Amino acid sequence: MVLSIFVEKSHCIVNTKDIGKIIKERRMSLKVNQFELAELAGVGINTLVAIERGQGNPKLSTLLAIVDTLGLQLDLIMKEE
Structure with a gap:
């Protein structure tokens, strides 16, 4: 599964x-709880919970750590002006 982040000019549209939702579904399909995933990915539990709820503005490095741990791929796609 590929997650895409679209980049327009100097900011990301995410x-x-x-x-x-995708992160949560993948985590649950792997039968991993939030505490385990947070520890494996090296991120805080509160950060992971917020991301799964669609809240906040996570750093790209945080998203990369989580999706890599889940065996997902994250692509950055430049949008044409």
Whole structure:
């Protein structure tokens, strides 16, 4: 599964609710709880919970750590002007 982040000019356009939903579904399909995933990915539990709820504005490095741990791929796609 590939998660896409669209980059326009100097900022990212990310629908955090969709990304959070995909992360949560993948985590649950792997039968991993939030505490385990947070520890394996090296992120805080509160950060992971917020991402799964579609809240906040996570750092790209945080998203990369989580999706890598889940065996997902994160692509950055440059939008044409």
